[in-house]
Amino acid sequence: MTDRARLQIVPALLAACLALLLALTLFAAYSLGSGGRSQAAVLAPAAASEATARTYGxxxxxxxxxxxGVPDQLSFTLSISRKADDVATAMDQATATMRRALGALAAKGVLRKDTRSTGLSIDPEYDYPSYGPPVLTGYRVRQTVSVLVRDLRDGGRAIAAAVRAGGNATRVSGIGLRIGDKDxxxxxxxxxxxxxxxxxxxxxxxxxxxxxxxxxxxxxxxxxxRVPQPQLLTRAMGYLPTADTAALEALPIRAGRSDLSVxxxxxxxxxxxx
The missing domain is CATH 3.30.110.170 (Protein of unknown function (DUF541), domain 1)
Structure with a gap:
């Protein structure tokens, strides 16, 4: 064999060796990966079988x-309505009357934090004659406050005091019973x-x-x-003449009971x- 022929055979042998080495490397990697997956596949059914043995749905x-529970608190809405020729005067009168009513509530033990302003309205009022256009007669201001009496036994006395202080400008509505410790x-x-x-x-x-x-x-x-309503206090809904406040103050309030379901x-x- 000539030197030139030997030189041509050597590169071919080297290429064959490299190809064989690469094939062996790929086979080893595939075997390791396949073995890891096979082991996981074997363990998974075993774990699932063990879990199934413990729990059935x-x-x-x-x-x-x-x-x-028995309601122990009383809430109601107090409104003051005053009318005057102009808005400023009506507002001043309504504010002064509301302050007197709130002061009377405070004297009966109602805390300041238990009174909250809930509304204010200013409306023109007209007279409608049989002939001719409407005639403006003044402006009416309404101020509304929600009141909470924490001791139900003081409920009648608190309402009576507010109505007495506010006079005929006072309206009481939305009377309801509450449970203090509802939680x-x-x-x-x-x-x-x-x-x-x-x-x-x-x-x-x-x-x-x-x-x-x-x-x-x-x-x-x-x-x-389900909270009962104080039926004996329905007289206080709407207009309540000042002369009736003494009777209202003496009215017993029957709390009944409150049922709560969950x-x-x-x-x-x-x-x-x-």
Whole structure:
């Protein structure tokens, strides 16, 4: 073999060796990757099988809890209406009258923070004769304040004092009863709702022979309150002559009771046991 022929064979051998080395490298990498995936594929069914052995689905139940309380507070809306020939005078008169009414409420123990301004209106008033255009007769100013009496026993006396101080310009409306510590009543209703849902879920779990597992989710649904209205104070709705305030002050206020209900939805896991 000539020197020129040997020189042509050597590059060909080197290229073949490099190709073989590259093929071996690729095969090794593929084997390692395939082995890792195979191991994960083997472990996954085992873990799933173990989880299935512990839990067999879920159970969802709703429960309603109720709690009863006695209203201990009274709220109402106090309005003062004054009319004058011009807006400034009507405003001054309404403001002075409202201050007297609020001062009377303060003397009966109503705190300043429990009175809140809720409205102000200024309206022209006209006289409409049979013939001719309307005639402006003045301007009426109305100021409105919401009032909270924290002790229900003082409710009648507070209303009477405000009406006496405001005179015929006073209007009382929106009388209602409230529970001061509503959060405590709501907490009792929530606990009762969870107990009701748990009792139903336990009954179904026992019937199917599957132990009731851990709680997965709890969701609160509707919250409803039924508060009685003070029927004996309906005389104070609208116009109340000053002469009647003594009778109003002596009126007993029957609080009745307030019912609050809460509805919850609870989801449990069903444990399969061993």
């Amino acid at each position: 879920t159970i969802t139940m709703t429960g309603t809890g109720e709690a009863t 405590a009543l709501l907490a009792d209703a929530r606990e009762a709702a969870v107990r009701a849902a748990t009792a139903k879920a336990q009954q179904y779990a026992d019937a199917t022979g599957q132990p009731l597992g851990r709680v997965l989710t709890v969701k609160e649904g509707s919250v409803a309150a 509805r919850v939805t609870v989801v449990w896991a069903l444990d399969g046991g061993e």
